[in-house]
Structure formats: C-alpha cells, structure tokens
Amino acid sequence: DAGVTQSPTHLIKTRGQQVTLRCSPKSGHDTVSWYQQALGQGPQFIFQYYEEEERQRGNFPDRFSGHQFPNYSSELNVNALLLGDSALYLCASSPGTGFYNSPLHFGNGTRLTVT
Amino acid sequence: QKEVEQNSGPLSVPEGAIASLNCTYSDRGSQSFFWYRQYSGKSPELIMSIYSNGDKEDGRFTAQLNKASQYVSLLIRDSQPSDSATYLCASSSGAGGGADGLTFGKGTHLIIQP
Numbered sequence: 344d345a346g347v348t349q350s351p352t353h354l355i356k357t358r359g360q361q362v363t364l365r366c367s368p369k370s371g372h373d374t375v376s377w378y379q380q381a382l383g384q385g386p387q388f389i390f391q392y393y394e395e396e397e398r399q400r401g402n403f404p405d406r407f408s409g410h411q412f413p414n415y416s417s418e419l420n421v422n423a424l425l426l427g428d429s430a431l432y433l434c435a436s437s438p439g440t441g442f443y444n445s446p447l448h449f450g451n452g453t454r455l456t457v458t
Numbered sequence: 459q460k461e462v463e464q465n466s467g468p469l470s471v472p473e474g475a476i477a478s479l480n481c482t483y484s485d486r487g488s489q490s491f492f493w494y495r496q497y498s499g500k501s502p503e504l505i506m507s508i509y510s511n512g513d514k515e516d517g518r519f520t521a522q523l524n525k526a527s528q529y530v531s532l533l534i535r536d537s538q539p540s541d542s543a544t545y546l547c548a549s550s551s552g553a554g555g556g557a558d559g560l561t562f563g564k565g566t567h568l569i570i571q572p
Contacts (some may be wrong), residue, residue: 376559385462385546385562386502399559433501446492447560449501 345370347450349434355456356424364419364453368436374398375417376447377409378433386433392417421455429457460485464547464563473572477534481563483529488549491523492560493532496544505545506532512567526570544568 348367349368356362368375374393378386385395392411411417415436421428435447460483471477479493490509494502506521508514508530514521520533530549534541542566 374507378560378562383564385548388559388561391559400561422517446504446507449503451501 347372347434347436347448347449349432349453351410351453353454353456355458358424358457360424361420361422362424362455364421364432364455365413366419366434366436366450367414367416367432369425369448372436372438372448373415374437375411375415376435376437377417378435378449379403380433380452382430382432389419418422424457426457429454429455460488460549460551460561462477462547462549462561462563464545464566465565466564466570469518469566470569470571471537473537473539473570475537477537477541477568477570479532479534479545479568481530481566482528483547483549483561485532485549485551485561486525487551488561489527490550491521491530492548492550493519493521493530494546494548494562495541495544496565498544503544534568536550539570539572542568542570 350365376391377389380386389398389403395411404423408420431452433452434450464481492507495503495505496502508521508523518535522531544566547563548560
C-alpha cells in the first residue's frame with residue numbers, strides 16, 4: 344500500500360521563477376494538505392484541498408496556489424519565488440474532512456532551495 | 459493568531475528514564491491535539507492524538523491534556539536511543555486531524571543518552 348508520494352525530492356530555483364510540486368495521496372485518502380517547514384521550525388499550514396476545491400487556507404500570500412485533480416492528487420504552485428520560500432514542502436493526506444480521529448499521513452517532502 | 463509554544467531544547471534524558479515533553483497553546487477553540495515525531499531529514503510521523511482532558515496511553519507513550527490550562531504533554535517511558543528526534547506538538551480547532559489545518563509548535567529536540 345503506497346503512502347503519500349511527493350515529487351521531486353529536491354529542487355533548486357532562482358529568485359523570481361515559478362515552481363510546481365506534486366503529491367499523490369495515500370490510497371483511500373481524498374483530502375490533501377500542504378505545509379511549509381523552514382529549517383528549525385515546525386510545519387506551517389498552507390492550504391487544504393477536498394473535492395477539487397480549496398477548503399481552508401493558512402496565512403500565505405496569493406503567490407501560493409494549488410490544484411486537486413479528480414484522482415485526488417494535488418499540485419502546489421509558487422510564483423515569483425523569494426529567497427524566503429526555501430523550505431521543505433510537505434504534503435499530507437487524510438480520509439476526508441470531518442472524519443474524527445483521522446491522522447494526517449505526511450509524504451517525505453520536497454526540499455526547495457531558492458538562490 | 460493561533461500559537462503553539464514548545465521549548466526547543468535540546469532535552470537530554472538517560473536511556474531507560476522518562477522523557478517529559480510539554481507544550482502550550484493559545485487558541486481556546488482548539489479541540490484536537492497531536493504529537494508528531496520527526497527524525498532529521500524525514501517527514502513528521504504521528505505518535506499520539508488526544509481530544510479530551512486527562513491521560514491517553516499507547517505503549518510507552520502517554521499524552522496528557524489540560525484544556526483549562528491550555529497545556530499538552532507527552533511522556534515517553536523507558537526511553538530508547540531510537541526515541542532521539544524532534545517532537546512536534548500540534549493543535550486543531552476541528553474534530554479530526556484531517557478536518558482542519560494543524561498549527562504546529564517549533565518542536566523539542568530530544569536526545570536519549572545511552
């Protein structure tokens with residue numbers, strides 16, 4: 344049973360560029376959340392997708408956008424990259440909103456470096 | 459602004475002893491609380507979840523919640539070197555971990571000394 348898979352594992356981009364990160368949720372899960380984890384910090388919630396819609400959003404600018412596909416996979420897009428966007432980007436899946444006691448299953452993350 | 463506060467450590471505990479990790483949260487509307495373990499360079503892994511006041515035990519782990527004091531703790535009994543990791547405390551105002559975005563603390567770095 345495949346867990347949450349993310350691609351790519353590492354990425355180096357230049358300031359001002361755009362980047363797309365991809366995530367496939369754990370089998371049976373239909374809700375995908377994205378988190379940003381800077382070095383030495385806890386993960387910060389970016390947004391959550393369910394039924395192909397953004398259901399919740401954290402305190403991130405519009406440069407961060409996403410998409411969920413009919414097969415529940417998801418993309419995170421970041422435009423106009425800043426040096427401060429360098430971080431580990433974590434995708435987490437769960438079996439639906441309002442599902443009591445459902446834990447988040449995290450992928451191994453994408454390490455983004457902006458130079 | 460929802461906040462979860464943790465002592466960043468490092469917290470050093472001898473092998474076989476009890477490790478005690480603590481966190482406080484600011485949002486009184488928080489209903490769900492989680493402890494995640496994160497090894498260096500790896501993704502967070504759920505250790506415990508707790509939703510009501512009191513203690514919840516799972517093997518060597520015990521989570522404690524006091525909503526009046528807005529305080530959550532994790533006890534690790536018979537600590538092993540493999541328990542050395544960063545422990546992240548997280549809260550949610552939703553009923554389940556998947557229903558709401560989690561607010562994480564910065565994590566406590568735990569070192570178990572052989």
